[in-house]
Amino acid sequence: MSEGPEKLRHIDGRINRIGTDDLIKAFGSPAADLAGLRAFVGWQLQRPAWPLPEWASATRATPAADAVLAAAAPLLDGVDVTGSGLGRSQLYGFHYLGWLAPGVQAWQLTGDIRYLQVFEQHLDEWVSRRDSVTGEWPGLDVIWYSLGTWARCRSLLPALEVLTDSPLSDRVWSQLVATLVGGARWAYDEHDVFRHGNWQLVCATELLHLSAVLPSLVESAAWAERARQRIEEHLVLDVYPDGGHYERSPGYHRMVLTALQTAARIDPAVAAHPRFAAMHTWMCELVSTGGWLPHLQDSGIEWPAASLLRGSYLLNDPVLAQIAGQWLSPSEFAAEVATFPTRPDRAEWLLPAAVPELPPATVLPESGYTILRGPEVRAVINHGPHIEHELESHSHRAVLDLVLDGWGQPLLWEAGGPPSYDDPLYQTWYQSGRGHNTVLVDDQELSTDRRVAVDSLVDADVVAIFSARHHGNGLEQARTVAMVREEPSYVVVTDHADGRHTFQANWHALHPWRQVGPLAYDATGPDGPGLLLVEAADPATTTARVSEGVARRPVLARRVGEYGPLHSLGLTRSTGDFTTVLIPHAGAEPPEVSVHSIDGELVVTSGKTVDRIGPSTWTRHVDGQLSWATGWRVRQLAEVLRSTDEVDVVAKVSGDHVRFSITCAGRCGLWVRAGGEIRLGGTIIDTTTENEWAHLTLPYAGPWTVDGVWHG
Known part of the structure; x- marks a missing residue:
């Protein structure tokens, strides 16, 4: 746990009014003036971790150089160094001085002395006026706090090497060094015990x-x-x-x-x-x-x-x-x-x-993320805890939410982080469950005590299935996310909660949702890719509503994130059961897909492919013939397998051959629909066959393969 928030320190002369004598003393230098000290420091100075001259040499005449010059251009016009009017959080970030660093970088790239001159002008003015800046966070000084001392050092320290041997005046050079030394003194005093979070860690680095870089400092x-x-x-x-x-x-x-x-x-x-x-x-x-x-x-x-x-x-x-x-x-x-x-x-x-x-499926168990991967599509599922912070938590009020991407682009998306923590929508949209792909209960926000339990992650080769529960809304809500990897590849999300409440399943995409059938909606850009969403329920029990929010989206050509509309589809009903089929597609038009519930199974038909999906089974037929079947923790898999104990199984049919991949917890008996020469783990074994079913025994726990002739 944190030792508590940072203290508002009474800033004394040790930090922000370091005079020449104190600076000379800090370096243990024999110099008598700033010029002598500068020469002494230049002789002792070690290179920064990532030096500027080599960077500048490799960056000149590239798009990255153009971006630096664009960032440095406002310095030539003048900057209000107090950051006045920027807002509660942005004011702190302004005094990290990230806006000032491009002046030195532009000078290194071009040799144009104007950039160095405006860097000197603005740094000098900032030092003279920084004491007048007051923040709105109670007990947190704008200048002398962890992120400020870290970020200014990160921005300015790499420049010290080139500025020490430059036309920069001795006075402003000393202001630069005093700012770095003062920040280090503050950080050393502040971080005398461990505290969780990014503030202390980056400050320590x-x-x-x-x-x-300055080993001669006492x-x-x-x-x-x-x-x-x-x-x-x-x-x-x-x-x-x-x-x-x-x-x-x-x-x-x-x-x-x-x-x-x-x-x-x-x-x-x-x-x-x-x-x-x-x-x-x-x-x-x-x-x-x-x-x-x-x-x-x-x-x-x-x-x-x-x-x-x-x-x-x-x-x-x-x-x-x-x-x-x-x-x-x-x-x-x-x-x-x-x-x-x-x-x-x-x-x-x-x-x-x-x-x-x-791998097809990855769990990051402590971080609380699970990734399911298909040939072109990926799902990232959030099942982690709410984490505290020294000011405000960076954890969002959603859990078991997920995002999908395919062909390099987001398909199912969320609100993400705000442009600024001063944004008026920060709490009501970006952090809120409303901005996430999750089920809300009675329009209430999720509590910080989520009590998430991951039940299982089954990787059944052709299908991956993630199941978990949480209690963040005061009642148990369960969600299963299943991805079929073989084309046509798609995701089925099953939600369940007991009781009579107002349940709203929210789904968000970068493009407007267009209704294409009863409880079927497509969100696709002009040229694709897109996402077809089908809710397998009676339309009479569900109210659908579309709305619009905002979120960043990746721009691949420039590798930036830009804000734009986030289109929301809300499906509301009085029961907590939803079965949602999410079908990514590469083209501008959605595929022809039908979704029905038959005899307790979900039946998804796409062209010649028919999938039947049960609570713990998934079978696929193509052109009326079985292609594969899988089951997890089952004793029976229709058409292909029976077992004396629960097993995980994948059966794949290729021509007249069938292979069963089975994982068992111990010795168990099997009946498989196969004939001919039966091989267990590659070894031919004797079996008893009756009505096209072969009987054999798995001798001990572990993964096994069974091969034979398919009797389809």
């Missing part, structure tokens, strides 16, 4: 970074020791064993990992920690084929390619570089690699590597 050794202690604690206590960051948000995960990558450049122990490598794997699990991470919880849409490339260097893992290379242009790849110091094994690191194939 820049404390370590500063101590390494306090550097103490800063480094405390920073290493906090970083080690966070890797153990604030990073889950599955690699996810404590707050379960891809945006904050990547922010924390970026900070840890800087620490890993300085301290090999960070790079060697198993949780550090796991954090990279976590992003590989959640990244889409389009190269983006979904905006789960309070997250933006993240593009992790550059982070994975940097991780490939730090971990000496060429596979991560290959994964990153799917989404980076040659110039972007080169610009990132240019900042990596030479290492003896660089040649091995640059060798091509095959991009690993991800």
Whole structure:
């Protein structure tokens, strides 16, 4: 648990009024003035983790350089350095000085002295006026708090190397150094004990970074020791064993990992920690084929390619570089690699590597996400806890919600993170269950005590099935998400809750929902891909309503997230049972699909393919012939298998051959619909056959294969 929120400190002269004598003393320098101190620091200065000159050399005349110059252009026109009128949360972010850093970057890219001059002008004015800035968060100073001291160091410290040997005046150079030293002193005092969350962790990484770049500072050794202690604690206590960051948000995960990558450049122990490598794997699990991470919880849409490339260097893992290379242009790849110091094994690191194939189903158990993958389509299901924060939780009030993507694009989407935490819709839309693909009860918000229980994840080869329950609405709600992977591939979501309430199933897409049949709706862009949604229920019992919200959407060509309409379909009824078939499609028109309930089974027909889906079975016929059948925790699978104990089974028919893949918990007897030469685990065995059913025994627990001639 957290030790409590940050304290409002009485800012003394140690921090924001560091004079020349104090600065000289802080460095233990024999210099008598700023010019002498600057020369002394320049002689002692170590290179930052990711140096600017190499980056600038590789970035010139690329689209990335154009973006930096665009970001630096407002500096030439003048900036209100107080951030006046920006709003409660945005005011804090303004004083991270991210807007000021492009001045130095643009100067490095172009050699145009104007950029350096406006950087000097704005930094000088910011230092002179920052004490006048007052925030609206009770007890939290705008300038001297964890994210402020971290972000300013992250923005300014990489520039110190080039600014120390530059036309920048001695006075403003000393202001820059004093700002960094003052922030480090504040961070050292503040973070004397462990606290959960991204604030303390990122702050500790820049404390370590500063101590390494300015080793002659008298306090550097103490800063480094405390920073290493906090970083080690966070890797153990604030990073889950599955690699996810404590707050379960891809945006904050990547922010924390970026900070840890800087620490890993300085301290090999960070790079060697198993949780550090796991954090990279976590992003590989959640990244889409389009190269983006979904905006789960309070997250933006993240593009992790550059982070994975940097991780490939730090971990000496060429596979991560290959994964990153799917989404980076040659110039972007080169610009990132240019900042990596030479290492003896660089040649091995640059060798091509095959991009690993991800498993069909992945569970991130501590983070609380499950990923189901098909040939083109992926589902990400949220079943994690609500996580506290020092100000406001970044956890959304939804659980067992899911998103779908296919062909690199979102298909079923959610509100995600807001443009700003000052947004008036932050609580009522972005954080609310209304902005998520979930079932609301009596229009109430989910409590923070969700009591989620994952019942099972069954990977039956052709089908994956996730089942879980929660009590966040005061009653038990169960949801099963089943994905059939073989084309035609689709997802079936089954919801159940007892009692008479007003239940509303919400479904969100980037394109307007168009009704194409009774309780059938399609959301497709002008050229596809799209999503056909069919609710298998009596239309007379259900009220449908469409509305519009807002959410980020990934723009693949520019790898950015832009806000646009999010189209909502709400299906309301007085009972908590919903069976929703979600059919992704690549084209601009939805496929012809019929959905019916027959004899307690869901029957889905698409062209020549007919699927029958029961509570624990799924069979597929093509052209009237059985293609495959699967069951999980069953004693009987119609047409193909009977067992003396519960088993998981997949039966696949190919011509006149059938193969059963069976997992049992112990010795059990089987009757399979097969004849001819029966093989168990590849070994021919004697069987008793009666009425085209062969009887055999599985001798012990584990996975088995049974092969024979199909008697269809």
